[in-house]
Amino acid sequence: xxxxxxxxxxxxxxxxxxxxxxGCSRLTGDNDExxxxxxxxxNVPLDSTVFNYAPVVHWTGHDPDGIVVAYQYHDDSxxxxxxxxxxxxxxxxxxxxxxxxxxxxxxxxxxxxxxLRRTEADSVTEHVFMIRCVDNLxxxxxxxxxxxxxxxxxxxxxxxxxxxxxxxSDGEQxxxxxxxxxxTLFWGDTTTLTYPGIGFLWQGSDPDSRExxxxxLTFSYLLVNVSTxxxxxxxxxxxxxxVVGYGVGWSPWTDEAQVTFSASTALIPQPNFPxxxxxxxxxxxxxxGLTGSDTVAHATFTAVYARFERELLILDWNKHxxxxxxxxxxxxxxxxxxxxxxxxxxxxxxxAEQFRQLFRPDMTExxxxxxxxxxxxxxANANGHVxxxxxxxxxxxxxxxxxxxxxxxxxxxxxxxxxxxxxxxxVGGQVILVGRxxxxxxxxxxxxxxxxxxxxxxxxxxxxRYHHLSTIGGKSPYAPTDPAPDxxxxxxxxxxxxxxxxxxxxxxxxxxxxxxxxxxxxxxYFGRTxxxxxxxxxxxxxxxxxxxxxxxxxxxxEDCEVISSTPSRAYLVPRDTSHSRVLDVTRVYNxxxxxxxxxxxxxxxxxxxxxxxxxxxxxAGAWNDTLDVLEVDYLYIPVSTSHNQPVANVYARxxxxxxxxxxxxxxxxxxxxxxxxxxxxxPLSFMNNDPIPIPFIGGEATAGSQVIAWCMIAANxxxxxxxxxxx
Numbered sequence: 001x002x003x004x005x006x007x008x009x010x011x012x013x014x015x016x017x018x019x020x021x022x023g024c025s026r027l028t029g030d031n032d033e034x035x036x037x038x039x040x041x042x043n044v045p046l047d048s049t050v051f052n053y054a055p056v057v058h059w060t061g062h063d064p065d066g067i068v069v070a071y072q073y074h075d076d077s078x079x080x081x082x083x084x085x086x087x088x089x090x091x092x093x094x095x096x097x098x099x100x101x102x103x104x105x106x107x108x109x110x111x112x113x114x115x116l117r118r119t120e121a122d123s124v125t126e127h128v129f130m131i132r133c134v135d136n137l138x139x140x141x142x143x144x145x146x147x148x149x150x151x152x153x154x155x156x157x158x159x160x161x162x163x164x165x166x167x168x169s170d171g172e173q174x175x176x177x178x179x180x181x182x183x184t185l186f187w188g189d190t191t192t193l194t195y196p197g198i199g200f201l202w203q204g205s206d207p208d209s210r211e212x213x214x215x216x217l218t219f220s221y222l223l224v225n226v227s228t229x230x231x232x233x234x235x236x237x238x239x240x241x242x243v244v245g246y247g248v249g250w251s252p253w254t255d256e257a258q259v260t261f262s263a264s265t266a267l268i269p270q271p272n273f274p275x276x277x278x279x280x281x282x283x284x285x286x287x288x289g290l291t292g293s294d295t296v297a298h299a300t301f302t303a304v305y306a307r308f309e310r311e312l313l314i315l316d317w318n319k320h321x322x323x324x325x326x327x328x329x330x331x332x333x334x335x336x337x338x339x340x341x342x343x344x345x346x347x348x349x350x351x352a353e354q355f356r357q358l359f360r361p362d363m364t365e366x367x368x369x370x371x372x373x374x375x376x377x378x379x380a381n382a383n384g385h386v387x388x389x390x391x392x393x394x395x396x397x398x399x400x401x402x403x404x405x406x407x408x409x410x411x412x413x414x415x416x417x418x419x420x421x422x423x424x425x426x427v428g429g430q431v432i433l434v435g436r437x438x439x440x441x442x443x444x445x446x447x448x449x450x451x452x453x454x455x456x457x458x459x460x461x462x463x464x465r466y467h468h469l470s471t472i473g474g475k476s477p478y479a480p481t482d483p484a485p486d487x488x489x490x491x492x493x494x495x496x497x498x499x500x501x502x503x504x505x506x507x508x509x510x511x512x513x514x515x516x517x518x519x520x521x522x523x524x525y526f527g528r529t530x531x532x533x534x535x536x537x538x539x540x541x542x543x544x545x546x547x548x549x550x551x552x553x554x555x556x557x558e559d560c561e562v563i564s565s566t567p568s569r570a571y572l573v574p575r576d577t578s579h580s581r582v583l584d585v586t587r588v589y590n591x592x593x594x595x596x597x598x599x600x601x602x603x604x605x606x607x608x609x610x611x612x613x614x615x616x617x618x619x620a621g622a623w624n625d626t627l628d629v630l631e632v633d634y635l636y637i638p639v640s641t642s643h644n645q646p647v648a649n650v651y652a653r654x655x656x657x658x659x660x661x662x663x664x665x666x667x668x669x670x671x672x673x674x675x676x677x678x679x680x681x682x683p684l685s686f687m688n689n690d691p692i693p694i695p696f697i698g699g700e701a702t703a704g705s706q707v708i709a710w711c712m713i714a715a716n717x718x719x720x721x722x723x724x725x726x727x
Contacts, residue, residue: 037063037141039071039133042110050124050149051116053213054288058111061133061141070134072104075114077150081128085147096130096143104132115288116150125150150289155206155217157295158285163199163258175203181301183419184388187263187275188306188427193655194674195426198303199260204285216288218253223261226278232261233269253286263305275305276389306392306427311349311368312712313394314341315386317401317435317442328477329437330510330520331403332685340685340704341400345369348708351694351701355496355713358697367712386420396430396715397421402683404441404522406477414444418462425466425653425675430715433467434680437522439474448473464529467679468538468651471527473642478512478521485512485521486640490542490647490682496695496710497541498703500687507686519547524681525645535656535671539649542680546643552583558632560612562625563605570597570623572612572632573605581637582610592628595620610636648680650714654721671721678711 041047042058049055061068084095105112116127127150132143159175188195206215223232233246246269251259266273281299286292318334349369356363391397408414421431439445443459450471453461463469478485489501504518512521525544560572574582588597597614605611612632616623623630656671684704691700701709 034135034137034139035063035065036139037061037066037068037133037135039131039141039144041131041144041146045148047146048149050151052151052153052208053210053215054113054115055148056111057114057129057131059131059133059144060110063133063135063139066136066139068133069136070106070108071110072106072132072134073112073114074099074104074130075116075127076103076130077116077125077127082126085128085145092145114148116148117288117290123151125152151208152287152289152291153207154291155204155215155285155287155293157293158202158204158219158283158297160200160202160281160283160297160299162299162301163201163260164196175201177295177297179297179299181299183301185301185303186306186388186392186423186427187303189267190262190264191260192672192674194653195262195428197260197262198301199258200281200283200299201258202283202297203257206287208287216255217285218255219257220250220253220284220286221259222250222282224280224282225274226280228274228277230270230274232279233266233273235265250284275303277304278302304388304392306424306429308393308395308428310394311370311396312345312715313386313391313397314338314345315397315399317399318403319405321403327511328513329404329406329522330478330507330512332506332510334403337400337402337683337685340689341398344689344702344704344708345398347701347705349712351705351709352712352716354697355709356716360713360717362718363713363716365716367716388420388423391420391424391429394429396432396711397424398432398711399434400685401433401435401438401442402685404435404437408440408444409442411444414442415458418443418458422462422466425677428675428719430676430678431466432678432680432711432715434684436520436681436683436686437475437477437524438681439463439472439524440476445472446474446476463526466651466653466675467677468529468536468649469526469679470529473525473527473645475522475524478515480513480515482521483640485517485519486546486548486642487520487523487544487682488518488547489545489687491545492542494541494710496706496713498692498706499545500542500684500703500707501545502686503688520682520686523642523647523683525642525647526649526679526681528646528649535654535669537650537652537654540646541650541678542646542648542682544640544642544645544647544682546640548638548640549643551638552635553638554633554635555579556631556633558634559630560632562623562628562630563611565616565623567618567620567622568616569600570614570616571603572614572630573609574612574632574634574636577609578638578641579634579636580608580610581639582612583635583637585612585614585632585634587631587633588612588614589631590616590620590623590628591631593620593623647682648678650676650678652676656721666724668724669722673717673719673721676714676717678714 039059039061042060044058045055059071061071081095084091114129127148129146129148130143133141157177159177160179161174161176162181165174185198191197202219204217206217209215231248233248234251235243236245236247238244263275266275279301283297284292316334316338318337319331320334321331346369349367353367356367425431435442445459451460451464451469453464491499502520507518507520508516528538528540558574561575562570563573564571582602585599588599595617597616600613600615603611603613653674654671655674656669658667658669660667684707687703689702689704691702694701
């Protein structure tokens with residue numbers, strides 16, 4: 001037993017010495033060869049699995065004398081790969097050795113989605129999947145191989161829709177394989193705060209998809225001008241998402257589900273690209289196996305480019321007097337209205353050019369009469385629906401709507417009118433709308449109420465978003481039971497705008513249910529939104545001047561309301577709340593008590609109602625509103641509720657930003673005016689148009705031409721605005 005223990009001890013010592021010897025050898029700098037790493041498939045997915053989707057393949061690696069720094073895989077479905085695999089290890093090794101280095105896909109991950117790409121549908125494709133790993137000394141492991149099989153059904157036909165179409169019901173959420181946009185569209189230079197571009201959304205699906213394995217799809221699109229065959233360019237981006245060029249034809253494949261076009265996309269690489277006419281949009285789809293649908297989605301639309309190369313378009317929305325009902329509205333011959341504008345516009349444009357030269361050096365382009373153009377109703381569609389191809393040429397459009405119809409226009413016509421104006425302003429057009437009984441007569445808005453913008457309330461939306469109104473005070477057609485006509489003119493605080501008064505000769509010649517008045521009975525007013533919205537600008541230009549403001553009326557035997565009383569004093573208010581401006585009281589008699597009160601003075605309640613203070617006989621006791629009947633004679637000024645209400649305003653929709661230099665504290669504001677609108681709810685052609693002095697310049701010009709001059713200055717102001725401060 002002792003000998004056995006001694007022998008074991010000697011063996012251990014020899015082993016220890018041997019370790020010391022070899023360890024010393026390593027310390028002397030002797031080199032051993034790098035041991036190559038090894039790679040392993042993890043259990044899933046198993047060899048020879050059949051997939052109808054792109055599987056996730058898992059692997060791992062090990063390096064006995066270092067670390068694994070990368071994995072490389074190659075999916076090969078070529079006939080040569082499959083035949084080499086079936087021929088045995090030697091043939092497969094030879095085939096693998098022949099692969100170029102760029103055939104291998106590198107990754108640091110231990111799994112990846114392998115798309116098992118293929119191009120033929122309705123068949124089974126065998127894939128030879130190879131994996132290897134690399135260690136820190138560039139040692140490469142032997143390749144491990146598995147085979148997988150891919151079946152594939154082609155994706156379903158893609159479906160698309162216009163990006164702004166949210167209300168269609170023909171098809172799931174409005175997506176269709178063949179889609180037609182019924183409206184003419186505008187090309188704008190670029191997408192902005194108001195212009196969304198021409199965009200399409202789409203959907204795709206694949207019959208191979210399952211709840212837990214959704215087949216990823218990619219799409220490619222093409223936009224063609226039908227008349228010329230030109231294809232719309234698409235931007236080419238680098239890795240930083242910067243545009244580095246443009247391509248034509250089919251776009252690159254993308255997993256995005258939308259695209260937006262604007263004119264700059266085409267005009268930057270091709271300044272003469274045709275931006276007018278009919279267009280066709282095509283959309284194709286393919287799945288992760290590069291198999292495409294046999295059906296291409298298709299959309300058609302018509303679009304024109306907004307050029308704004310001319311100054312002013314005049315549109316006539318006036319109703320021509322005809323029939324007995326028209327005697328209710330005090331209509332003028334519509335040719336007289338157009339002749340008014342044909343008279344004042346040349347003088348107004350010439351006057352605007354004088355103002356520009358004297359006071360607006362920032363306006364470098366002259367305001368040119370030669371670029372104004374007149375269009376009557378026959379030049380547009382029915383009742384003034386102006387075509388896109390006409391309105392797009394003009395920097396501003398003046399619409400005269402001063403002879404209202406007896407009934408509002410049909411809903412379809414009204415929507416068409418509004419849509420053209422909204423689309424025109426969205427791309428930068430400017431609208432000057434002049435009318436009478438505008439809200440009810442032309443836009444089917446009756447009564448006085450707060451506007452409620454929505455997809456259903458299209459007229460509310462138009463006046464709220466495009467004219468910055470919050471409420472309207474719409475007037476109904478004149479009826480003998482209505483209060484007396486009181487619109488005598490308008491007042492302004494703008495330095496370049498004159499006060500205006502109704503031409504009484506014109507007013508008295510009109511027939512209002514066989515009545516004649518020196519004032520107009522049906523001029524609307526509105527409430528302007530006063531809250532600031534971003535960098536937008538809004539201002540009241542004119543306010544309603546009522547003929548009642550300087551008139552006085554005597555009221556006799558009025559039974560006033562007793563709001564409080566003591567045995568010696570009573571406080572009374574007129575029951576007619578419109579009698580808000582009481583001037584004097586000449587008699588107060590309590591019929592019930594058969595006593596007189598003595599008028600002392602006028603006071604005013606917090607609500608604004610006038611309070612008549614009278615002393616009463618103490619022995620008659622306190623007066624009672626319920627029991628006592630009064631007879632009060634007083635004088636009041638009957639001011640119309642319309643008086644001093646806004647009847648004209650200007651609104652500029654501005655997209656801007658502020659840049660601050662934190663070193664100096666200075667800031668620079670940069671704003672771009674997207675559109676400007678000017679609204680007059682009274683008829684310019686019904687106003688007195690006598691020559692009056694021109695402010696700042698001297699001489700005289702007609703009142704109407706001075707209003708037109710102001711509008712032309714506003715319509716030609718620079719689109720880009722700058723100002724700075726601080727520091």
